[in-house]
Amino acid sequence: MSDLMTKAVELMVAGMGFVFVFLIILVFATTLMSKVVARYAPPEPATPARTPRSKPPVPPSVDPDTAEAIKQAITKFRARHKK
Amino acid sequence: MSDLMTKAVELMVAGMGFVFVFLIILVFATTLMSKVVARYAPPEPATPARTPRSKPPVPPSVDPDTAEAIKQAITKFRARHKK
Amino acid sequence: MSDLMTKAVELMVAGMGFVFVFLIILVFATTLMSKVVARYAPPEPATPARTPRSKPPVPPSVDPDTAEAIKQAITKFRARHKK
Amino acid sequence: MEKMITLWTGSGLFNLSIGQAVMIAVGLLLLFLAIRKGFEPLLLIPIGFGGILANIPEAGLALSAAENAIHMAQPQVLAALGQILHVPYEAGQAVTPDVMQAFKEAYKHGGVEMIAAANALAVDSGYANGMLYNFYTVAIASGAAPLIIFMGVGAMTDFGPLLANPKTLLLGAAAQFGIFGTIIGAALLDASGTMDFTILEAAAVGIIGGADGPTSIYVSSILAPHLLGAIAVAAYSYMALVPMIQPPIMRGLTSAKERAIKMNQLRHVSKQEKIVFPIVVLMLVVLFLPDAAPLLGMFCFGNLMRECGVVERLSDTSQNALINTVTIFLGLSVGSKLSADKFLDLQTLGILALGMAAFCVGTACGVLMAKLMNLFTKEQINPLIGSAGVSAVPMAARVSNKVGLDANPHNFLLMHAMGPNVAGVIGSAVAAGVMIKLLG
Amino acid sequence: MEKMITLWTGSGLFNLSIGQAVMIAVGLLLLFLAIRKGFEPLLLIPIGFGGILANIPEAGLALSAAENAIHMAQPQVLAALGQILHVPYEAGQAVTPDVMQAFKEAYKHGGVEMIAAANALAVDSGYANGMLYNFYTVAIASGAAPLIIFMGVGAMTDFGPLLANPKTLLLGAAAQFGIFGTIIGAALLDASGTMDFTILEAAAVGIIGGADGPTSIYVSSILAPHLLGAIAVAAYSYMALVPMIQPPIMRGLTSAKERAIKMNQLRHVSKQEKIVFPIVVLMLVVLFLPDAAPLLGMFCFGNLMRECGVVERLSDTSQNALINTVTIFLGLSVGSKLSADKFLDLQTLGILALGMAAFCVGTACGVLMAKLMNLFTKEQINPLIGSAGVSAVPMAARVSNKVGLDANPHNFLLMHAMGPNVAGVIGSAVAAGVMIKLLG
Amino acid sequence: MEKMITLWTGSGLFNLSIGQAVMIAVGLLLLFLAIRKGFEPLLLIPIGFGGILANIPEAGLALSAAENAIHMAQPQVLAALGQILHVPYEAGQAVTPDVMQAFKEAYKHGGVEMIAAANALAVDSGYANGMLYNFYTVAIASGAAPLIIFMGVGAMTDFGPLLANPKTLLLGAAAQFGIFGTIIGAALLDASGTMDFTILEAAAVGIIGGADGPTSIYVSSILAPHLLGAIAVAAYSYMALVPMIQPPIMRGLTSAKERAIKMNQLRHVSKQEKIVFPIVVLMLVVLFLPDAAPLLGMFCFGNLMRECGVVERLSDTSQNALINTVTIFLGLSVGSKLSADKFLDLQTLGILALGMAAFCVGTACGVLMAKLMNLFTKEQINPLIGSAGVSAVPMAARVSNKVGLDANPHNFLLMHAMGPNVAGVIGSAVAAGVMIKLLG
């Protein structure tokens, strides 16, 4: 077996071995973490203090322009469709 | 004629000459390209596959908030203008 | 008194002295500036020429989509609430 | 007139070599594939364009100042460079191809201080670094660009489906067989005498099987920078071809019944789990694989910014302006490695063939792993989601979904496949860390 | 098998020192405080995460190539480094802790050219700069990141309230006593023999009292880079604690009647005044304090872009994409200074204690200055706005408002407090300039 | 007290030279023109502000560490610098203006390694590079900033009108006469003995006639960096003055009848043509003018990103966050070249005069070329669109439209003028390439 082949096989064994070990540990760690969080953490995450520099949330409701537009549209509509 | 003047004139001749040659070739190349495209390309460009990471297109129609706003506005309007 | 203490006191005297001198001058300069501006500047600042590359201002009025939405909403509404 | 001759003898038409013409055609092909076929355009457009720029004759955009000076071969400058690079050359001597080759080799193998001295001399003689060379130095040689992109990818990644079903991590592990199987493949090619690979080159080629662009670029920039161009092009091209490469393999390895397996709906994953998960991954990196720290560290950092909910503005920027900016320069820099003398080589063919094999092996191993897991657990996994373990997010998960729908039109596998899909990203970053540890 | 041993002996678990474990815990604590308690998350998340990354054993992310080479201690490389750094060491010799210490000291005190040569050798020997080391070099050692953030802060600052009532600048001046008082405090600690400080270190610690993150980082990167980690962490932590630190002091120094003082509504400030103001500040810097030019220059530049109204797109970018990008790298870079050997030191405790004292002194002096001013002017100032002079924009102004509302529910002090609040930014930049001038 | 004296002797007021005061006034003037008169504010605000910062006495923001060390003139440091720069000076010797001058000259003409050694010594002696010097090095000396801006301009450019009428490219060619005519003008000034120009300086001044900011900065940074400040200021100022400079020339060279010529509506240009066009331009660069590759390559790259439709996010970023960020630093860096000793020179007056001439000549040649073309083609061109060939996008096209409307209120020339307008950008990049090829 060529030198490169030896190295390649060694690398594969070590590599795949390690990848599996790492991800198997991660499976257990994640499962454990989820259980711990489910037990100890508050059921609904406390909304963290919003930092002053972060963007404000989207305004919740109809903006004035739209409202105005609707008013105008309705006025016009009534005017046109008046009996 | 000073040395600088000689150089300047040479530079002008070479420079303007080259600029014109380049842009005249570009005129022909562009004209040719337009003809080739017109002949061989599909009449309507095939919309290229949208990449997953690019932003979604603007939603085409009335958004729910606006619709809701309109409904409310009309309800209010009816209420106020009821005989 | 230790050498460091001497240096620290000197630094404090020089530093606080300078900070106060600088900000007191700034108080006077600012007050003067405000007066000069109030006297010589045009009462309403001339809107500077908008540069071509800057974003266009928000369109002033109802956008066509909204208008269309309103028309449709009203049509539907009339249709549904028709006697 | 003399000036016109200067312009003509300095023009591309006068100097264009066959290799450059071919590479420009390759660049145009990449642009075509990206624009008309939708092949990973975010990367392949900058790469293809950069490749064309790198092959403009006489422009030297991908060369350092010293390389440009060597190319121009002014006798005085060459003589001075010869002193620095220990190449025996005197100003009067003819500049034969052998001499040029000697200079190029000496420069390529020079130490940091020798290179710096050669470049200083070249700058003093009026030469300058090419634009793409500068981009490459800042973006890739420093290691920064792939890491920043990985941070952005982390900020775009939702680990919810993985957290709902952590054992799908194993599918992401199995698919990494594509990486290491490819290294064996390279060794076979080498043993067969077809072409030569060192173990470093083999490992760099193998990472194509990770199906992850930034990881491929990061690893090959460390292990085999001269192959970076071909490796990056292969990685992104095959990622774009995932919808064609994977389905036959997936169908070949599964029965119709297996493909129709319905999976339970995923459980709800809480906000806190999502916040803690990147920290758990980071802690495992701390404990077990420090060499994966740059890649996985930045990935977890991006993901934490996304999930923690208190730094939206940082998360937004790393998902948009920052990743876009870095992508542009990363792509152009990769393109700078598509010069004819580096790309038009038998090795490139080997890289393309091995890269394809890597994708196939990874896909197969993911599917087989899923079947293996089904032997041991009661809750059955649809083996089609195994193929998503190669990563190629989110393309591979969509492929799983589509093939699944063909078998059972009411079976939506997309969310189930997202688990192994993001697991594949972690898996190949771990594999990258192992390779850098053992070979770097 | 040999490879598995390499992986194991190179793992974090095998190499983790107590100090590193403690620092990783500190990093996790910072993340917790930022995410759950809302402590300045924009900075403390990158800093905390960077701190963890910097302490991953064997990863060497915060070390230069030469430092990594010294840490790995290959005899041949050490011997060659010894030649460059003038450390007597031969390849055969045992690598005792003393030898390691000698190398580290020699590197730390080396000149620019010696450091460059050591790094060139290390790179030639296969070592590389750590990721965080590169970030630190580009972002902080160059001085660029704090200045760019300061430009963005300028573009976010509205000087309207200050212009409406310029004499509140004096409150911003008084609060700087926190800076210089802390220097005295450090000198006292030094005189008491508890811990040692040089005047440079004392000044760098004092700047925490400026309650301004970028200023603190900029000053400590010039005067005492080895303390930068502790100083930045202290500065941002205490800024987050302003709502807890300040109110007792404010209440202790004022009577209920004083706290209820109502202030006249602020006059309208014209657009032109706002445009001219940053230029006025700049002119005073030109005339009186060139050493404050980088900080105040960039600050005024940002503010001019904001107010002039003709470069919105530049102003937008400096308030968003640019400041966010720089914040990420600044934070990670600061985190790179949280390595165990630099942070786990008695001095850090001193820095934390002095930093707290600095905030208290600054708050007190601001309040007392307001009371002093009331002795001389007819138009009374509510002394609660004096505490806002420490800066910590806009947190301190909000605290003034809140404490004011407690005393008089109809008294809104927010806009009045914004004047001293932004004055405090100018004040600490001036103080920074004085310290750099006299000590730098 | 001693400290107060240090502060006073280090203050601007104590050290302000006449030249610096004048240059600060120039900076303020640029800010005024940008803010109140709308003169290209995106560039002139950063340039003007950078100019003021560069002239703050003793701050040394535009100087390297070594230049700062020379300015401070500590005898020990000077003596050590003298060794490196081969200036005969011993520590005891008096520091006369002649000695200072000798040091400055030696530094200016030093090679790369000598400069690096001098800076290393200066840093070891406690000096640092000024902020603006660092910005200049990264943004302009590397060539990166103008190229990135050009990429963004490409991403903002619509070649539709040009593709609809390709022969308007000739108008963009003719207008480049402004560039080369100006070089003759500089030679005339030189021959007259009024002021001295080298051919490199003359070419750099001529590029002002290209009416294209990034091209001007790129070319002058290569051919005559010491004139960059004056050239950039002239280029942007005259671009802002296009609505005043051009109309009289346009009216003078055309009859009322010519100005009223109505042009046919432009044909529809397909998406594919727009995608292929930047590639066509690139291919011509490849074949004929490699030296224009950096400028036109980046320009075409930006335009391809815009038109290809599959990388909107990259195109967006290059048109917004990226170009804005680079504009800020480019502007400040250009400002760093507005130091008194470089700007307050007879040459600057010459540059301003020649730049104005260049615009006039370019405008005239564009108009005359259109008239010439009308002699040969049946489809008449309104000669007013010829003036748009100078580029100054989109200002010049608007001027064509406006002057056209004066002659015929129903004649909208805007879209017709956009063709020569963008052709002028290509034309001056080609001219830049020729000059760099023949002189660089």
Ligand code: NA
């Ligand atoms: Na993968």
Ligand code: NA
């Ligand atoms: Na402050």
Ligand code: NA
């Ligand atoms: Na032009």
